[in-house]
Amino acid sequence: MFLQLMKTKVRLLYLEGGERVSRHLYRSLFSLATFIVFWFLTFTVVRFATQYLLTQAKIGLFLYHRLLALALFVFFTIISVANILVAFATVFRNSEAEFLNTLPIKSVEIFAVKFFDSFLYSSSLMMILVLAAISGYASYFGNWLSAGIGLLVAVLPLILAAASIGGIVLLILLKTSRKLSIRTAVGAVLTLYAGSTYLYVKLNNPFTLFTAVMKYYPHIDRYLGVLDPKLDYLAPSFWSANYFYFSTTGNMIGAVASALIVCTAGIGLFLIMLKLASLFYQETFWTARHKLFERRVGSRHSGRRRSARETFRPMTLLKRDLLLFIREPSQIFHFSVLILLIGIFLFNLSAMRIYLADPFIMSSAFALIFAFNGFLVLSLAIRFVYPMLSLEGETIWLLRSSPINLGKVACTRLMPAIVLLSSIGLTLGYAAPSPFGHFHGLIPSSVIYGLACGIIFPSIVMAFGGAFVNYKEVNPVRASSSHGATVALLVSLGVLVILSSIVFSGTYRYFLSRGIIPVDLSGIWIWGVVAVFCVLIARAFSLLALKIDL
Amino acid sequence: MLELVSLTKKFGSFTAVDNLSLNVDAGTIFGFLGPNGAGKTTTIKMIATLLKPTSGSVRIDGVDAHVSPEEAKRYLSYVPDQPFLYEKLSGKEFLLFVANVYRLSVEETKKGIGECSADFELTPWLDKRIEDYSQGMRQRLILAAAMMHSPRLVVIDEPMVGLDPKGAETFKTRIRTAARNGTAVFLTTHQLSLAWEVCTRVGIIRSGKLVYDGAMSEISADGVGELEKKYLELTS
Numbered sequence: 048m049f050l051q052l053m054k055t056k057v058r059l060l061y062l063e064g065g066e067r068v069s070r071h072l073y074r075s076l077f078s079l080a081t082f083i084v085f086w087f088l089t090f091t092v093v094r095f096a097t098q099y100l101l102t103q104a105k106i107g108l109f110l111y112h113r114l115l116a117l118a119l120f121v122f123f124t125i126i127s128v129a130n131i132l133v134a135f136a137t138v139f140r141n142s143e144a145e146f147l148n149t150l151p152i153k154s155v156e157i158f159a160v161k162f163f164d165s166f167l168y169s170s171s172l173m174m175i176l177v178l179a180a181i182s183g184y185a186s187y188f189g190n191w192l193s194a195g196i197g198l199l200v201a202v203l204p205l206i207l208a209a210a211s212i213g214g215i216v217l218l219i220l221l222k223t224s225r226k227l228s229i230r231t232a233v234g235a236v237l238t239l240y241a242g243s244t245y246l247y248v249k250l251n252n253p254f255t256l257f258t259a260v261m262k263y264y265p266h267i268d269r270y271l272g273v274l275d276p277k278l279d280y281l282a283p284s285f286w287s288a289n290y291f292y293f294s295t296t297g298n299m300i301g302a303v304a305s306a307l308i309v310c311t312a313g314i315g316l317f318l319i320m321l322k323l324a325s326l327f328y329q330e331t332f333w334t335a336r337h338k339l340f341e342r343r344v345g346s347r348h349s350g351r352r353r354s355a356r357e358t359f360r361p362m363t364l365l366k367r368d369l370l371l372f373i374r375e376p377s378q379i380f381h382f383s384v385l386i387l388l389i390g391i392f393l394f395n396l397s398a399m400r401i402y403l404a405d406p407f408i409m410s411s412a413f414a415l416i417f418a419f420n421g422f423l424v425l426s427l428a429i430r431f432v433y434p435m436l437s438l439e440g441e442t443i444w445l446l447r448s449s450p451i452n453l454g455k456v457a458c459t460r461l462m463p464a465i466v467l468l469s470s471i472g473l474t475l476g477y478a479a480p481s482p483f484g485h486f487h488g489l490i491p492s493s494v495i496y497g498l499a500c501g502i503i504f505p506s507i508v509m510a511f512g513g514a515f516v517n518y519k520e521v522n523p524v525r526a527s528s529s530h531g532a533t534v535a536l537l538v539s540l541g542v543l544v545i546l547s548s549i550v551f552s553g554t555y556r557y558f559l560s561r562g563i564i565p566v567d568l569s570g571i572w573i574w575g576v577v578a579v580f581c582v583l584i585a586r587a588f589s590l591l592a593l594k595i596d597l
Numbered sequence: 598m599l600e601l602v603s604l605t606k607k608f609g610s611f612t613a614v615d616n617l618s619l620n621v622d623a624g625t626i627f628g629f630l631g632p633n634g635a636g637k638t639t640t641i642k643m644i645a646t647l648l649k650p651t652s653g654s655v656r657i658d659g660v661d662a663h664v665s666p667e668e669a670k671r672y673l674s675y676v677p678d679q680p681f682l683y684e685k686l687s688g689k690e691f692l693l694f695v696a697n698v699y700r701l702s703v704e705e706t707k708k709g710i711g712e713c714s715a716d717f718e719l720t721p722w723l724d725k726r727i728e729d730y731s732q733g734m735r736q737r738l739i740l741a742a743a744m745m746h747s748p749r750l751v752v753i754d755e756p757m758v759g760l761d762p763k764g765a766e767t768f769k770t771r772i773r774t775a776a777r778n779g780t781a782v783f784l785t786t787h788q789l790s791l792a793w794e795v796c797t798r799v800g801i802i803r804s805g806k807l808v809y810d811g812a813m814s815e816i817s818a819d820g821v822g823e824l825e826k827k828y829l830e831l832t833s
Contacts, residue, residue: 049696055683062685146681150698151670329666333649338646340639341608521796 049156052147060167074514078534083538085159085177088544093183101187107267108296110260113251116279116288120247123209123284127174128240129528130165130213131220132381137165139221139335148332158324166210168525172533177202184291193294193302200306201290204313208283211316218323221331224338233380249277268296269282281310281446348417364459368435377524381430389423389471400480406558413483413558414551417493420475421500421543424468428508429536432464436512436592443518446593457589461509461582469501476500488557492566496550499574503546504539511535513588516595598623598750598781599644604653606639606805613639615805621798623749626772626782628796628813629730630789632832636805637785637824638678641754644783645675658749671699674743679755680735684728688738690718691727694747699746709734713741716771717764732759737767751775752779754783757791761778769795793821 051180098104100114131238138144138161147157181202185194259274260267280502286308293301361403372378401412439446446456476497480489515531526532549570557566599621606614616637620634621627631637633640642648644655655662655669662669683691689710696706712728717737722730732740736759741752751772757765772795773780786792792813793801800817801809808831809816 048698051694055686055694059683059685142681143683146645148647149670149673149675149677150695151667152665152698330649336642336648337608340613340642 048152049159052152052156053163054159056164059274067340078530081534081537081541082175084541086175086182088541089176089179090183090186093180094187095188102222105267106257107260108292109267109269109271110253110256112288112292113256113275114290116255116282116285117248117251117253119205119284119287120244120251122173122177123282124204124240124244126206126209127213127216129173130170130210131217131236132377132524133168133528134162134165134214134217135335136377136522137161137168139216139332140522140524145330145336154327154329154332155321155325158328159321162214162233162320162324168528170206170210172536173206177206188295190295194291195557197287197306201287201309204310205283205287207313208309211313212321214320215316215323215379216535218320218327218331221334225334234319237384242418246278248276268281270296270301272297283309284306284584286312298517331522364456365463368463371438375523385423385427385430387473392419392423393421393475393478396478397481399481400484406555409483409558410551410555412555413479413489414483414547416479417496417550418543418547420472420497421504421546422478422540423475424472424500424540425504425508425536425543427468427471428464428505428539429578430527431523432468432491432505432508433512433532433535434520434523435460435464435509436516436522436589437518437520437526439593440518440521443593453593454586455588456593457586460589461506461585464509465502465506465582466507469498472497472499472501483571485555486562488562488565489554490555492550492568492571495568495571496546497572499578500543500546501580502578503542506578507539507542508535509585510581510588511538513585513590513592598658599627599783600654600656600659601640601644602654602656604640604643604655605644605651606636606648607651612805614643614650614802617670617802617805619782619800619807619810620722621750621781623779623781624776625798626776626784626796628792628799629783629785629802630787630799630828631785631802632791633801635832637802639805640802641783641785642675643676644752645673645677646670661663672749673752674746674748676739676751676753676756678741678758680739682727682735682739685726686806687724687726688714688730689723691738691819692723692742695742696745701746705746707750709745709747713745716744717767719739733761737764740768740771744775747775747778748780750781750783753782755786756782756784757786757788758802767793789823789825793817793824799824801828808832 087488097111100111101108106114138158141161144157144161147160148154165374178198181194181198185191188194216239220232220236256274263269263271274283279463286305289305290302290309293299293305372382396416400407446453473494474497476494477490479493483489511531511534515529515534517526518525519528520529522577553567553570556564601617604614605612606662617636617640617714619627629637629640639648641774643650644657644662646662649663654664657669658672660669660672662673683694686694692710692714693706693784696709701709710723714723717740719734719737719741722734727735727738736756740753740756743753756768756772760768769791772784776797776820777784784792784796796813799809799811799813809827813824816827
């Protein structure tokens with residue numbers, strides 16, 4: 048039965064993909080171009096970074112691969128968390144999952160099929176990223192064959208392991224939520240993830256490792272496993288990085304052994320997840336449905352329901368959106384988590400001090416902080432702004448058939464997002480120069496950059512939300528991980544790279560003069576023009592989406 | 598065929614279904630009536646194993662639906678009020694998918710698809726994609742899929758949604774034939790005329806409690822008007 052289900056799913060993927068290309072040719076071509084540009088950018092960045100670290104900074108092959116292990120650990124954690132979120136929407140709260148659960152199919156088979164569905168949904172961008180990064184790596188070392196094999200035996204199993212851990216955590220979370228409250232269970236999971244990430248980063252602090260490795264200079268290409276914290280052995284990402292180290296240094300036995308460990312971890316965790324699913328999926332499915340119904344019934348009996356007529360004025364739309372937002376647990380929960388992360392980042396930023404004399408590194412560090420700020424704003428935009436139009440869903444007829452100016456509706460979607468995200472961008476921009484201590488001259492430009500990010504990114508994302516609008520998608524998490532959202536993310540990342548390089552060149556002269564020559568703000572009007580242009584584009588695409596044939 | 602034993606579903610402090618017990622025998626068309634929010638859909642979702650009861654049990658042909666859900670679902674066909682369909686598949690592909698899930702043989706599949714698509718007048722549409730179907734066509738398709746594997750119990754939530762008069766008539770005929778062949782039918786509807794026309798037994802639920810359970814002939818011997826009067830009396 049599993050094969051039969053998978054066959055249907057693959058056929059559906061093929062039909063949907065084919066139709067997407069034939070029906071929306073320009074959109075598909077644009078998506079393809081975006082993927083290619085993103086692929087090329089990642090390829091170039093990885094190749095350049097590898098070259099810089101090994102030939103300019105001369106950190107040696109061992110430390111380079113430990114940095115790779117750190118990056119793979121972050122990648123592993125992101126996939127795992129993303130899979131928890133998307134799997135919850137796909138495996139438990141999805142009309143197809145509901146349909147399959149009414150048929151005589153083994154619950155573990157339903158789980159497995161929907162897990163792959165969620166896996167493809169949440170990991171496709173990561174796979175492109177990995178493919179591009181491995182190509183960059185292989186092109187530097189010239190080991191295309193072993194890197195290609197590495198993709199199959201060291202990276203794909205790593206992705207499978209990460210997604211399986213996400214699935215295991217989700218099952219345990221729902222299983223325990225019958226006894227613990229859902230808040231306590233989610234809190235425990237968050238603490239677990241935050242704790243393990245903190246521990247890993249603390250144990251593998253690149254600066255400490257750098258100092259330790261340099262004691263062995265000039266033998267820094269040798270395998271210095273004695274420096275590895277023993278806890279690292281538990282992370283599949285560590286063995287993945289080891290595969291690349293051993294295959295690059297020609298130690299085939301080490302490479303095979305590392306690959307075997309990663310494959311065993313990936314397959315083992317997948318099998319454990321399936322075993323848990325065979326034990327718990329049916330029950331956890333009921334738990335998830337119960338909680339969904341509890342909320343619906345609760346709102347029906349607390350008189351919270353509003354009449355349809357309430358939605359007919361723009362201000363009422365805002366009120367409706369706010370109410371829908373705060374009453375959807377996944378929305379408010381994810382928003383709180385992201386705001387908490389921003390809070391932690393701000394706290395760390397204020398505690399950080401960068402004492403470097405080299406203006407190149409100083410401006411690079413400032414541009415990196417700017418890029419990270421921009422990425423935080425962009426993450427919020429992708430998660431919350433992108434689905435806004437699609438979430439009109441099956442009530443779009445209500446807006447279309449009512450005496451309301453759709454242009455105003457488009458603005459009521461965009462403006463609150465811009466106000467909120469530009470406030471966050473502004474705060475981040477204000478905090479960004481704090482690690483540079485006495486360089487107060489950075490503050491005005493940094494605030495302007497932050498503000499611009501808060502306008503540009505929600506606008507770009509909203510424009511894509513309009514261009515790829517899907518009124519049949521009722522789940523905000525799935526909408527924000529869809530194909531259109533991926534393209535929006537890639538385009539925005541491209542814009543972020545360009546903006547970061549402008550920030551870099553703007554501040555380089557400032558650091559070079561040790562803060563005497565002010566940051567060059569002569570090009571600030573370009574940021575203004577870009578921001579206004581993005582807002583207009585966003586409004587135009589939102590309007591198109593609202594006027595689409597239903 | 599269907600046995601609900603002291604079925605209760607609570608959501609926090611709210612009791613959606615309260616100690617509901619009833620039996621639906623083979624060959625019976627049971628109309629489950631009640632006002633909005635009375636607990637009909639919650640009951641149906643428990644029968645279809647989409648919700649687990651807080652207490653009590655659902656037995657389908659003697660199998661506890663929440664202890665052995667896979668086995669119980671072999672005997673069951675469920676038609677929800679908002680059915681899920683794979684939009685990109687054709688009607689025929691969808692029916693084939695359902696036939697495979699119920700493990701019908703090649704012969705049974707061929708016969709089932711042929712008969713059901715003819716009965717529900719789907720034949721000219723079978724090779725078209727479901728996304729091109731009208732609301733009524735979709736409803737016919739989902740009903741055809743439900744009847745195709747000759748289930749022992751059919752549970753239908755609001756069967757007439759989107760059906761034109763001819764489709765409605767086809768549905769009534771098909772459901773009566775199925776009942777004559779021993780299938781138990783459990784349906785909810787707000788159309789009292791439909792209930793009066795097809796149901797042999799009727800149950801009325803109000804605020805989660807079953808307030809009436811009896812033969813249709815007992816409650817409305819003189820026609821649908823009497824059923825309506827009794828319904829309003831029991832639910833107001």
